[in-house]
Amino acid sequence: xxxxxxxxxxLSFSRITWxxxxxxxxxxxxxWNKPPKSVLVIKKIRDASLLQPFKELCVYLTEENxxxxxxxxxxxxxxxxxxxxxxxxxxxxxxTFREDYDDISNQIDFIICLGxxxxxxxxSSLFQGxxxxxxxxxLGSLGFLTPFNFENFQSQVTQVIEGNAAxxxxxxxxxxxxxxxxxxxxxxxxxxxxxxxxxxxEKEVGKQIMQYQVLNEVVVDRGPSSYLSNVDVFLDxxxxxxxxxxxxxxSTPTGSTAYAAAAGAxxxxxxxxxxMITPICPHxxxxxxxxxxxxxxxxxxxSPDARNTAWVSFDGRKRQEICHGDSISITTSCYPLPSxxxxxxxxxxxxxxxxxxxxxxxxxxNNFAVEEEEF
Numbered sequence: 001x002x003x004x005x006x007x008x009x010x011l012s013f014s015r016i017t018w019x020x021x022x023x024x025x026x027x028x029x030x031x032w033n034k035p036p037k038s039v040l041v042i043k044k045i046r047d048a049s050l051l052q053p054f055k056e057l058c059v060y061l062t063e064e065n066x067x068x069x070x071x072x073x074x075x076x077x078x079x080x081x082x083x084x085x086x087x088x089x090x091x092x093x094x095x096t097f098r099e100d101y102d103d104i105s106n107q108i109d110f111i112i113c114l115g116x117x118x119x120x121x122x123x124s125s126l127f128q129g130x131x132x133x134x135x136x137x138x139l140g141s142l143g144f145l146t147p148f149n150f151e152n153f154q155s156q157v158t159q160v161i162e163g164n165a166a167x168x169x170x171x172x173x174x175x176x177x178x179x180x181x182x183x184x185x186x187x188x189x190x191x192x193x194x195x196x197x198x199x200x201x202e203k204e205v206g207k208q209i210m211q212y213q214v215l216n217e218v219v220v221d222r223g224p225s226s227y228l229s230n231v232d233v234f235l236d237x238x239x240x241x242x243x244x245x246x247x248x249x250x251s252t253p254t255g256s257t258a259y260a261a262a263a264g265a266x267x268x269x270x271x272x273x274x275x276m277i278t279p280i281c282p283h284x285x286x287x288x289x290x291x292x293x294x295x296x297x298x299x300x301x302x303s304p305d306a307r308n309t310a311w312v313s314f315d316g317r318k319r320q321e322i323c324h325g326d327s328i329s330i331t332t333s334c335y336p337l338p339s340x341x342x343x344x345x346x347x348x349x350x351x352x353x354x355x356x357x358x359x360x361x362x363x364x365x366n367n368f369a370v371e372e373e374e375f
Contacts, residue, residue, distance in 0.1 A: 036355030116140015216255035221247030
């Protein structure tokens with residue numbers, strides 16, 4: 001006892017005070033080191049209703065703001081644009097590019113999207129590294145990710161050029177697909193036959209490695225097979241579960257309101273650093289969606305006893321088959337997508353929930369016509 005008392009008397013305890021400061025999501029602001037000079041305009045293809053807004057925006061950017069406008073070459077091949085003589089002088093000032101052929105990642109100051117949510121996903125796919133700020137106008141069918149209306153586009157674009165806007169940094173997923181057996185492909189102008197840029201492919205003996213930056217989700221499903229999918233999911237090298245069902249969705253908080261929400265997942269604000277794992281029609285009713293920290297690495301492989309192969313897609317694109325021995329590694333990318341807000345990240349998100357998803361909309365309960373007697 002004397003020894004124990006001596007030890008206790010010589011121990012000193014200090015209270016550690018943690019000074020935590022959580023950043024207000026609305027405090028993220030767009031700041032230009034120098035005035036922007038170039039802008040990429042992305043227009044939804046095969047949509048006649050966007051032709052006039054596209055022309056008005058391009059005229060405003062080139063003639064009134066003297067900006068360099070980049071446009072995808074296939075957009076200008078639309079007969080309604082190609083045959084418009086009045087639009088000819090503006091069109092001659094454009095810089096054009098082709099997806100998977102031209103690298104414009106270091107030439108764009110910011111992006112303007114005209115269309116629905118798909119235009120924002122497409123803009124994300126064009127930049128496998130750092131992404132310029134994106135201003136998205138709601139001219140599509142849903143518009144959850146496109147907060148701006150086109151009626152007052154001049155003043156709104158001017159505010160962005162002047163740096164008077166809020167930002168939300170939408171995290172993306174860095175995905176690496178390793179295939180054990182490489183298919184025979186021919187290379188033309190640096191592009192593989194399946195549309196994957198050859199500079200993003202590391203080739204080893206008997207292996208093909210492809211990398212993608214994903215804004216919404218990675219979907220692994222059973223494809224055309226009538227059997228359940230049977231894939232193993234690893235977290236930081238440890239097997240956490242085997243998915244038996246129609247498939248599994250690995251999504252960002254931005255993607256939580258897309259396919260994952262339809263599969264029963266919670267909707268998460270894009271400022272939350274997390275990765276969501278959502279089963280698609282799981283065979284086990286206790287397999288509920290889970291949220292894991294953004295810093296982990298997930299790995300998905302076919303189970304050794306799987307009856308069939310699986311299929312994977314990235315934001316609904318680049319769909320491909322996954323066989324035994326192949327693997328899909330997923331982690332949070334260090335290159336988020338900076339999305340320009342109409343008001344601020346909180347207001348924009350809840351307005352989208354209300355307008356696009358009709359979140360918590362129900363017929364209100366009637367009040368009592370007369371006051372009840374208190375007992």
